[in-house]
Amino acid sequence: MNGAAAIELLDVRKQFGATRIIQGVNLSVRQGERLAIIGPNGAGKSTLFNLISGRFPLTSGRIRLNGQDITGLPPYRINRLGLSRSFQVTNIFHRMSVYENIRCGVLWSLGYKYSFWHPVNRLRDVQRRAEETMERIGLARRRNVQAGVLSYAEQRALEIGITIAGGAEVILLDEPTAGMSRTETAQAVELIRTVTEGKTLIMVEHDMGVVFGLADRISVLVYGEVIATDTPEAVRANPAVQEAYLGGMHKEAAA
Amino acid sequence: MSTLRYRPLDLGRWIVWGATALLFALAPLMSDASFVLTLLSQMGILIIFALSYNMLLGQGGMLSFGHAVYSGLGAYFTVHALNLVGKGAFWFPVTLLPLVGGLAGLAFGLIFGYVTTKKSGTTFAMISLGIGEMVYACVLMFPAFFGGEGGISTNRVVGEPVLGLTYGPALQVYYLIAAWAFVSMAAMFALTQTPLGRMANAVRDNPERAEFVGYNTQRVRYLQMCLSAFFAGVAGGLSCINYEIVSAENVSALRSGGVLIATFIGGVGLFFGPILGAIVFTLFAIALSGFTKAWLLYLGLFFLAMVLYAPGGLAWLIAIQIPVLRARRFSELLWPYALALAAGLMLLCGLIGAVEMIYHLSLESAEESVIALAGLEVDVRALPSWLAVGALLAAGGVAMRHASRFVSARWHAIQQDIQRGAA
């Protein structure tokens, strides 16, 4: 494991109108580390992901990827620098086949960019990478099926497949197991573990089983602030976390 | 389980392209009549134009109301090039002149496309319309270059014939158009199979996801637009050679709307859709306009009916029959289809009767109250004629309702069986 920071957030803030969603988050994730972000609903977890991946502009603060400032860059530039993300609500190309979906995730990273002179079906490297990815996410047999008609769990797997297909070093997964059954969740955890081997992983997750099984460290986000970042055991024992997090959970339950 | 490779398709592809080339080559042999050649030439030009339009609408999800800008400006630059060659300013084979149109189209695609492709969806559509109107107004503003209302005429027979081709006879012009149409078709198909072509589809379906796999969606749309403008320019160049005149009409909203209608009727979802659309549209325009002045109305009605009931176009209507044919169930649909066809014909007769009678009444020179409709003498001022038309419409409507229910019931039953068989 390498000590250098893959992702650094420096006093990141985000406001929608007068509402402060993210209020000064500082976070540093080492290369090869697996970090889970937990917190009650509305704590700003997905917003934080949207800020890191360039979907929304920051109100203030800076974000660095492998030491390089990526603040304010559009999503595609950030992706090209080696950061890839998945979405909480399945975000795939519904009208394309599984193979084509994965291929979309592969093309840029292999340097084909906006080429209009390469016949895409004859690109061996693209084909190989796409086949490999489909093998890894267990959808090789569903190669030619239209993505829109896959089962929910399969679509979630495809979502991860598109995310990792480009070989990005930093992977952001937004609630990868949301809406899955127990067995599906267990399979998904194994999948995430294998495909992010040796990469930096940041994930938002609600399922505590998944979080404690996968994460090296956990950050707790409450009302747009990180109140603790530590090993799973330490976070579990942290009274401040219990107070704030469970307090938040209670409020949520009451609402 | 073994994975499917793309190889097996290649033979089929050779057959399809070979047959297309053969069709282009043999089409003029159908008849000696000169209007057949006129028709075919027009079809060839529209095929290129509609395919280029579908690079935007079908493949890139960009609904443009101003595509004639690129073909029209391509035509203007071609006409000037042709006239310069005619004056002996420089030498250039007429065979390659459409390239001038293509490059002009590309150049204006680079300029205007930069503005239009900043947006997508509805806003793109409005801006494309605005650009179209702007160019049209500009064309009338600079008569020195564009020739004002009358346009610029030319003579395509210039210079020394190359390989014996003078382009005097219409047949030679047809083969010029056919050759360019074939090459453009192949090129545009090849473009769909490139990284840009595939990502254009991705951006059409889900622009957000495309941004997160490294693609600047604006750039994808822009490049797709430029390439499309090139082929539109080629079509414009060919129309200049074919008609030997280029006027403001070439860049008009009417032209832009025409290519949109042709493409949509044919079908935007499949590559061959616009080809089909170009053929049908040309038949409509040339064949029907000879019979009735209300042909545009019929075209509009046809278009609306397609939008409402068959948004995938004719190509889609054909393509969805293939699984049924494969399952050997098509014969079960023959009877419902025949009934629907009969009901449709009844409705159509009533509609045509009503339209033609109203048209006749509204014409200034409507002294004569008896018109000939399909060999029948119809008195447009007599009540029975109107009753007959009304009865046709009502009966047709009711029959259509029943027939379409019949078709859809059979259709769904067959689809269910096919799906059950596949699962």
Place this chain on the structure above:
Amino acid sequence: MEFFLVQLLNGISYGLLLFMLSSGLTIVFSLMGVLNFAHASFYMLGAYFAYQVSTVLGFWAGLVVAPLLVGLVGMAVERYGLRQVHKHGHVAELLFTFGLAYLIEEAVHLIWGRSALEYRVPPELDGPIFQIMGSPYPMYRTFMMLVSVAMLVSIWLALTRTRIGLVIQAALSHPETVEALGHNVPRVFMLVFGGGAALAGLAGVIGGAAFVTDPGMAVSVGPIVFVIVVVGGMGSLAGAFVASLLIGCLQNFSISLDWSLAGLFSWFGWMVGPDTPLWSLWNVKLSQAAPVLPYLLMVLMLIFRPKGLMGTREG
């Protein structure tokens, strides 16, 4: 000065007429996400219906009946057409209204013929109403402004005082909330679409009499209204209002001015003559360039302020 005042008044009255069109378009767009390509066709129908009614019952009956008829047509279009294609998305809806525009134009050809109609200002509104520095100002132009302002006030009242108005306002400021309203509000959609069509019809009644009533009137005003919506900012009523007045004045001033770039250059002391390269460009008079100006404005707006004057949404 007198020239300036008269042109300004003409510009404002034309601008207000344009706003009657662009407001309906904007409201329908905000609420339903549908860009109604046939909006200008409803404007044309308004004029033709009013003509037809006025031949029997006179101008004033036409003023009332024609917009109502157009509103009914609009409601029928929403109920039996748009609602069917809604499931296929906004592009399909746009295509439907495009086809409709085409069809309405052809139907007008079919029923009323291709030449302009004798639809004129009624005698009681003909003639001057007051003098601006000695030159008379036509009463009908004043009437146009009056109707437009009355319309403006009633839209404002409808938006602030009625339930549907509140829904529309919510849609204008938070377009995503309309999706939360979901499919439970088809009647609101129908009424709003009909209302937008009726507004366009009213504009047609008074515009047709002021300018010309012919089958080309939809095509000539339609693109301008789209430009207004883009320049004002998609979905912004205030933006549409400002842009309408702006373009109304721009068009009125530019068609009556003979300025050219060559003239401007000579003012700076640069002599530009027929031998100068691109002479035909420098020599274009503002009055000749008038048709291009709104589109040029739109292009410049898109390059320098893509959201439009008061827009909050990205396209």
